[in-house]
Amino acid sequence: MKTIARLLVFSLAAVNCFAAPPNQANEAQTQNVAIEGAAKPSAAQETPEQNDLRMKWWREAKFGLFIHWGVYSVPAGFYQDKPVKGIGEWIMNKGKIPMVEYQQFAKEFNPVKFNADDWVKAAKDAGMKYIVITSKHHDGFAMFDSKASPWNIMQASPYGKDPLKDLAAACRKYDIKLGFYYSQAQDWNNGGAASGGKWDKAQEHDMDDYIDKVAVPQVKEICSNYGEFPSIIWWDTPTGMNTNRAQKLYDAVHALKPNIILNNRLGGGFKGDTETPEQKIPAQGYPGRNWEACMTMNDTWGYKRDDNHWKSTREMIFNLCDIASKGGNYLLNVGPTSEGLIPQPSLDRLAEVGKWMKANGDAIYGSSATAFGGELGESVKAKDGYGHDTTVSSANDWRCTTKTGKIYLMIFKWPTTGKFELAGLQTKVTQAYLLADHKKLKFEQTDAGVTLLLSGDAPDPIASVVCLEIADASAKVSIQK
Numbered sequence: 001m002k003t004i005a006r007l008l009v010f011s012l013a014a015v016n017c018f019a020a021p022p023n024q025a026n027e028a029q030t031q032n033v034a035i036e037g038a039a040k041p042s043a044a045q046e047t048p049e050q051n052d053l054r055m056k057w058w059r060e061a062k063f064g065l066f067i068h069w070g071v072y073s074v075p076a077g078f079y080q081d082k083p084v085k086g087i088g089e090w091i092m093n094k095g096k097i098p099m100v101e102y103q104q105f106a107k108e109f110n111p112v113k114f115n116a117d118d119w120v121k122a123a124k125d126a127g128m129k130y131i132v133i134t135s136k137h138h139d140g141f142a143m144f145d146s147k148a149s150p151w152n153i154m155q156a157s158p159y160g161k162d163p164l165k166d167l168a169a170a171c172r173k174y175d176i177k178l179g180f181y182y183s184q185a186q187d188w189n190n191g192g193a194a195s196g197g198k199w200d201k202a203q204e205h206d207m208d209d210y211i212d213k214v215a216v217p218q219v220k221e222i223c224s225n226y227g228e229f230p231s232i233i234w235w236d237t238p239t240g241m242n243t244n245r246a247q248k249l250y251d252a253v254h255a256l257k258p259n260i261i262l263n264n265r266l267g268g269g270f271k272g273d274t275e276t277p278e279q280k281i282p283a284q285g286y287p288g289r290n291w292e293a294c295m296t297m298n299d300t301w302g303y304k305r306d307d308n309h310w311k312s313t314r315e316m317i318f319n320l321c322d323i324a325s326k327g328g329n330y331l332l333n334v335g336p337t338s339e340g341l342i343p344q345p346s347l348d349r350l351a352e353v354g355k356w357m358k359a360n361g362d363a364i365y366g367s368s369a370t371a372f373g374g375e376l377g378e379s380v381k382a383k384d385g386y387g388h389d390t391t392v393s394s395a396n397d398w399r400c401t402t403k404t405g406k407i408y409l410m411i412f413k414w415p416t417t418g419k420f421e422l423a424g425l426q427t428k429v430t431q432a433y434l435l436a437d438h439k440k441l442k443f444e445q446t447d448a449g450v451t452l453l454l455s456g457d458a459p460d461p462i463a464s465v466v467c468l469e470i471a472d473a474s475a476k477v478s479i480q481k
Contacts, residue, residue, distance in 0.1 A: 041243050041269040044254055054259050055273065055290060057177065058232075060366040061129035062324055063357070065350075066181075066294055066333035067119070068134050068301040071141045071157075073338040074105040077304035088335060089302030092139050092188050096199040099189055106141065106156040114340025116166035120174050122342065126350040127357030129365075130177035132234050132331065135164060135222050137181070137302070140189035140214075144225070148217035151189050163340075168226040179232025180222050184249055185239045185267060190214045193240035211245045216252050223256040233260060234276075238267020246270050263292075274329075279385025281319060283393050284376060285326030285369060292329040295319065296385065297346050303335040310345050313352040317462050318396070320353070320364065321410040325399035326376075327369035359436040360465045363408035367401035371477045372422070375400060405473030408435065409466040414458035420466075423449040426478040428471040435465040443468075 046054070072089045079095040086094040092102045123131055136142045142152035145162045154160055164180070171178040185193045191205025191214065198204060222230060233253055238246070246268025253260060264272035275291040285291070297316070298307045316332065323330045334346040357364065370376070377395025384390040397413040407429075411420065429450055432441040442453040450468070458464050470477070 041247055041250070043250065043270060044258065055261065058130070058261055058274075058329070059290065061177070062329050062364045062367070063126075063128050063320060064130040064132060064292075064329060064331045065123040065126070065128045066132050066301075066331045067336065068137065068181075068303075068333060069336045070134055070137050070143060070302065071102075071105045071109050071139060071338075072137070073303040073336065074108045076338070077300070077306055083306060087302065088300040088304035088307070089134075089137050089139070091302075093195065098200045099202045102139065103151070103156065103189065106151075107158065109153070109157040109338055110159050111163070111336075111338060111340030112159070114163055114166075114336075116163065116170040117173070119336075119342060120167065120170035120176055122347055122350050124174045124176060126354040127361055127364075128176070128332075130179060130231065131167070131171065132179040132181055132232055133164070133167060135180040135182050136187075136218065138183045138186040138188055138195075138237065140183075140187035140192065142218060144222060146218055146221055148214050148221065149190050164222075164226060168229050171229065172227075177231040178226070178229040179234055179261075180230040181234040181236060182219060182222065183236050184215050184219070185241050185245075186237050187214065195237065195239055207240055208245065211248060216248050219249055219252050220256065223253055223260075230257070231261065232263075233257075234263050235265040235267075235272075238265055241267030243268040280390045281322050281328075281392065282326065283379035283391040284373075285328060287327075290329075291327070292331050293319070293323050294331040294333065296333045296335075297349060299385070301333055301335055303337050303343070308345075310349070313349050314462050316349060316353055317356050318412060320357075321399045321401075321412075321463055322393070322396075324364045324367055324401050325370045325410070356460070356462065360410075360460075360463070362403075363401050363410060363435060363465045363467070367403055367408065369402070370400040371402050371407060371479060372400050402477065405470055407468040407470070407477065409452075409468070411458070411464045411466065412462070414464060415454060418453065418455055420452040420454055421449060422451070424479045425449045426480055429468045430471050431469050433467055434459055435467045436460065441466065 068089055070089065072091050075091050077083055077088050077091060079091060079097055084091050084095040135144055140151055142149060144152065144164045145154045146152040150156060154162060168178055186195060187210060188194050188203060191210040193207060194203065246266050249266065250270060261274065262272045263274045263276050265276060266272060273290055275286055275289050277291065277293050279295055281293050297311055299309050300307045320330045334342045336342050375395060375398050376393040379391040380394040382390055382392040399410045401408045429443065429445055432443045432452060433439055434441065436459060444451045452466065
């Protein structure tokens with residue numbers, strides 16, 4: 001099992017920030033984004049050192065929980081007793097449900113089984129370091145106490161409580177960062193934009209009026225009412241956004257949370273801090289930018305009662321390793337029910353990933369991208385989670401991450417020959433061991449590279465992690481073809 005390693009000098013102490021703007025064309029990103037206005041957007045200026053300090057926790061975290069939860073969990077993919085195609089949280093749009101009918105679902109949204117402590121503990125036990133939850137999705141329903149619109153969980157539902165406050169308290173308890181997803185542009189009930197056009201005369205409304213009277217005030221609310229949170233605002237689908245509209249939202253956030261992390265979906269020319277490939281993992285990563293792959297456990301984000309197409313734990317652990325090896329973060333989604341429960345198949349998979357992370361998390365947290373690169377193979381054509389064309393890595397036998405003084409090898413295909421060869425590794429290795437139990441492994445090092453001498457079956461049925469320690473922790477890893 002040889003790497004075809006290219007000439008590379010890689011610093012183990014280097015900080016990750018990988019990504020280039022992706023060409024996204026999927027259902028949740030939308031294809032009809034209108035970027036208007038010629039003015040250059042204004043964003044806060046910071047030095048590279050200030051940026052590193054602000055982004056430090058996020059770059060080290062690597063693994064987070066995405067939560068799509070709202071009124072759409074009541075119809076759960078069905079309208080008038082018929083299934084509606086598409087992802088669950090888009091049912092109002094895809095089913096062309098009139099506002100007056102859709103708003104009736106809120107009367108059935110009463111998540112009395114919701115327990116914030118249980119949710120956050122499940123994320124913590126899975127090895128996740130942060131949570132991002134939908135404070136408002138495209139249906140415009142605010143999952144918090146809002147004075148800007150009565151279409152919110154406090155006033156429109158029988159529940160009458162603010163679940164984000166409970167989540168904030170639980171996140172403090174378990175030392176988890178909390179971020180809020182906010183649909184700033186699309187809002188099918190409050191007068192914002194609508195992908196594919198509006199289907200109900202009641203939706204006709206001035207976009208700037210919506211921005212001024214709903215979006216900006218609500219963004220101020222979510223940035224003011226939860227203490228140190230949110231740590232992240234996760235914008236989405238900048239349909240109809242221009243520089244002026246985006247600037248108002250950016251300024252509202254930055255005035256209240258100057259150290260917050262923002263993604264790249266605000267619109268209006270704002271670059272943001274993080275790229276957000278969706279339902280796919282870039283073939284080679286995104287050098288030069290922070291990036292975070294958001295992915296579902298089944299086929300939908302919001303709860304859909306007939307979606308039982310669950311990904312395996314094996315696939316999720318591979319995704320985590322693959323993303324980390326390319327310098328990114330993994331944001332893995334769950335879609336709770338209208339009762340406030342995370343589906344059991346999701347909880348089972350979180351627990352299984354957590355077992356692996358408990359033994360092998362050192363290879364993920366705070367890691368930098370691969371020191372090799374040849375193990376990724378070539379970029380090949382594939383389909384993403386929406387069935388759209390993308391490219392992925394062609395080779396999937398193993399992945400690598402690094403830290404100061406250490407190289408981690410995450411091996412998915414345990415060699416039957418008893419040898420694992422790292423061609424071209426020039427840096428002196430002092431010891432090799434299994435990360436899970438620190439069992440030492442024999443190895444040979446020559447000018448040609450390092451050969452691990454392995455025996456027996458794979459220590460881990462999904463991904464066995466070998467740690468190589470180098471003689472000089474401050475040295476650069478040198479790899480020659």
